[in-house]
Amino acid sequence: MARVVVVGAGLAGLCSALALADFAHDVTVLESGPAPGGQLRYGPQPFTLPAVLRDLFRKTGRPLERELDVVPVDPAARWVFADGAEVAVPNASPSGTRRALDEAFGRGAGAQWDAVVAHGDRAWRALRPLVLGHAGAKPAPSGGTLRDVATSLREPRLRTALESYATRFGADPATAPAALTVLPYLEQTFGVWTAELAQLIDVLAGRAAERGATFRYEAPVTGPALDGKRLTGVTLAAGGTVDADAVVWTAPPGGLADDRRGPFRRRLDHAEPEPGQVRTVVTEAHTQPAPTPQIRFPADGGPATITYDTADGRVQHVAPTAVHGAAAGRVTAIFQRPANVTRVRGLYLAGAGAHPGPGIALVAESAAIVTDHIGRA
Numbered sequence: 388m389a390r391v392v393v394v395g396a397g398l399a400g401l402c403s404a405l406a407l408a409d410f411a412h413d414v415t416v417l418e419s420g421p422a423p424g425g426q427l428r429y430g431p432q433p434f435t436l437p438a439v440l441r442d443l444f445r446k447t448g449r450p451l452e453r454e455l456d457v458v459p460v461d462p463a464a465r466w467v468f469a470d471g472a473e474v475a476v477p478n479a480s481p482s483g484t485r486r487a488l489d490e491a492f493g494r495g496a497g498a499q500w501d502a503v504v505a506h507g508d509r510a511w512r513a514l515r516p517l518v519l520g521h522a523g524a525k526p527a528p529s530g531g532t533l534r535d536v537a538t539s540l541r542e543p544r545l546r547t548a549l550e551s552y553a554t555r556f557g558a559d560p561a562t563a564p565a566a567l568t569v570l571p572y573l574e575q576t577f578g579v580w581t582a583e584l585a586q587l588i589d590v591l592a593g594r595a596a597e598r599g600a601t602f603r604y605e606a607p608v609t610g611p612a613l614d615g616k617r618l619t620g621v622t623l624a625a626g627g628t629v630d631a632d633a634v635v636w637t638a639p640p641g642g643l644a645d646d647r648r649g650p651f652r653r654r655l656d657h658a659e660p661e662p663g664q665v666r667t668v669v670t671e672a673h674t675q676p677a678p679t680p681q682i683r684f685p686a687d688g689g690p691a692t693i694t695y696d697t698a699d700g701r702v703q704h705v706a707p708t709a710v711h712g713a714a715a716g717r718v719t720a721i722f723q724r725p726a727n728v729t730r731v732r733g734l735y736l737a738g739a740g741a742h743p744g745p746g747i748a749l750v751a752e753s754a755a756i757v758t759d760h761i762g763r764a
């Protein structure tokens with residue numbers, strides 16, 4: 388059994404703690420805040436690729452569906468254009484989407500969007516092995532920019548809709564990779580899902596504790612503790628250290644970048660999204676499953692606003708930097724996140740700031756990658 392410290396009790400920390408405790412390690416979670424959940428405490432947050440969470444639940448006990456109501460968001464989105472046109476995009480239904488687009492924009496519009504989804508399918512086949520199950524950041528695939536794909540569409544409103552897959556993340560379609568077509572592909576192929584996130588937090592933390600993980604709240608960590616190049620644990624802001632054989636760092640990794648002891652091959656890049664691409668974020672703590680998001684495209688081609696009409700009122704959130712981690716605005720950012728395995732033996736990175744990136748599915752995947760590396764006790 389190894390002593391493992393997990394820094395942060397957001398989704399990455401909870402998934403790592405659960406999987407590693409299930410592998411019979413002695414796990415301590417150190418969280419700077421008073422409660423678990425991190426960014427999951429805000430919402431609504433629909434997600435794709437539920438298989439990643441399903442896999443964690445299946446491996447560690449009762450299946451996901453027995454613990455949590457995971458339901459499709461249907462329609463997956465309601466697109467609202469500046470000229471008043473609206474499209475309800477059905478969930479996980481390429482034929483339904485084709486029909487809805489033909490109805491809204493005239494015959495042939497659906498086929499244009501099919502071409503986008505087919506592009507996403509090809510991109511996903513190339514990216515999947517890099518994104519899921521790979522521990523290292525990878526070079527950006529070739530294939531031009533999202534704008535290149537958008538300009539191949541005859542229907543201007545479809546161009547706007549496609550480019551929003553960059554602008555909603557604070558990225559510029561003129562520099563964002565064409566491979567972002569993966570996002571509409573994943574939505575249409577595997578669906579958009581929702582669950583009560585507060586319940587997800589409770590289930591993950593509860594199951595990790597049942598497997599023996601210990602949680603310490605209001606325990607901010609300042610960094611890894613090293614003896615020369617050897618990892619010995621972590622240092623606490625309040626003073627003192629917690630000894631560990633392995634550390635899973637799920638807090639933003641930027642603070643580690645300036646560490647001259649050099650756990651990283653290169654400086655971690657924390658570029659801000661490009662100016663003008665990001666709007667104010669209004670979020671509220673939220674416990675209900677996500678309703679259909681309304682995606683409103685402004686006339687000036689600026690970033691779309693995403694709103695949810697919830698039981699608690701209208702909630703809007705648009706591309707905060709924290710959501711999408713480092714350097715969302717640059718073309719290669721999503722392929723240049725720091726790797727999960729660092730140069731310091733026993734020090735691992737998981738979470739939105741590390742490979743493969745932000746969002747519920749990818750963050751849970753980062754925890755799975757780290758767990759595979761650490762292995763069973």
Ligand SMILES: Cc1cc2nc3c(=O)[nH]c(=O)nc-3n(C[C@H](O)[C@H](O)[C@H](O)COP(=O)(O)OP(=O)(O)OC[C@H]3O[C@@H](n4cnc5c(N)ncnc54)[C@H](O)[C@@H]3O)c2cc1C
Nearest residue numbers: 395397398399419425426432433607608638738739746747
């Ligand atoms: C408003 C909003 C909307 C979103 N919408 C979606 C969506 O629709 N779909 C989707 O898939 N994803 C969405 N996301 C993104 C998703 O929630 C995040 O990518 C994911 O929850 C990040 O999990 P994490 O564990 O990597 O990071 P976090 O949740 O940030 O967890 C990190 C934890 O570490 C703690 N911590 C930080 N520093 C320290 C330290 N020094 N010592 C100890 N603890 C520390 C923090 O307090 C926090 O609890 C959204 C996020 C937000 C905020």
